[in-house]
Amino acid sequence: VDWKDRRMWPTVLPIMLVTFPAAAQYFFWEHFRLPFGATFLCVALLFGEWLDRYISFWGWTYYPINLVWPTSLVPQALFLDIVLLLSRSFIVTAIVGSMGFSLLLYPNNWVILAQFHQPTEQYGTLMSLADVIGFHNVRTSMPEYIRIIERGTMRTFGKDVVGVA
Numbered sequence: 001v002d003w004k005d006r007r008m009w010p011t012v013l014p015i016m017l018v019t020f021p022a023a024a025q026y027f028f029w030e031h032f033r034l035p036f037g038a039t040f041l042c043v044a045l046l047f048g049e050w051l052d053r054y055i056s057f058w059g060w061t062y063y064p065i066n067l068v069w070p071t072s073l074v075p076q077a078l079f080l081d082i083v084l085l086l087s088r089s090f091i092v093t094a095i096v097g098s099m100g101f102s103l104l105l106y107p108n109n110w111v112i113l114a115q116f117h118q119p120t121e122q123y124g125t126l127m128s129l130a131d132v133i134g135f136h137n138v139r140t141s142m143p144e145y146i147r148i149i150e151r152g153t154m155r156t157f158g159k160d161v162v163g164v165a
Contacts, residue, residue, distance in 0.1 A: 013071065014102035020045070021077050022098070025084060035085040042077035046070060067133060075108045076101040 021038035028037030049070035057063040083097035084090075116130040127135075 009071075010106040014076070014105045017071075017073065017105075018080075018098050018101050021073070021080060021101070022094070025080060025093070026090070029084060029090075035081045038077040038080040038084075039074065042073040046073060069112065071105070072109055072112070073105075076104045079104055 021041050024041035025035075025037035028034045028040065053065065053068050053070060057068045058065045079100045080093065080097040083100065084093040087093060087096070113130075116133070117128050119126055120129055120132060121127075122132050122135070
């Protein structure tokens with residue numbers, strides 16, 4: 001939960017994720033004239049991600065499955081396919097569809113993330129539940145000595161969060 005931060009997740013992730021649905025959309029549109037390539041690929045990707053989450057996290061280590069859900073991409077893919085269906089142009093789909101794909105990622109997943117943005121006080125510091133989960137669950141992906149600390153003195157002058165080693 002805690003890696004879905006407010007800067008990387010809604011900005012970098014959609015830019016990286018739009019490439020595969022766009023390629024599937026091109027294939028289905030060019031060969032079959034069917035405007036559901038992006039939706040088909042995102043549903044298949046979501047199925048594979050849930051299978052991977054269940055086998056890897058719950059099946060091997062009994063890690064809580066409600067903390068490792070994949071990003072929901074189906075509404076964004078539907079928007080991409082609807083833009084292609086209505087415009088019948090790859091140029092318009094690339095401009096309008098990819099922009100909508102990126103802008104819909106955060107509001108679509110906000111419902112899932114909202115419960116983890118509740119404030120709580122932990123050790124005299126006001127944190128969100130996602131931060132508390134990140135501090136208490138030891139993960140091997142990032143060492144514990146490299147954490148993002150969001151306290152008043154640890155921010156830069158531009159109010160950006162800095163990593164502390």
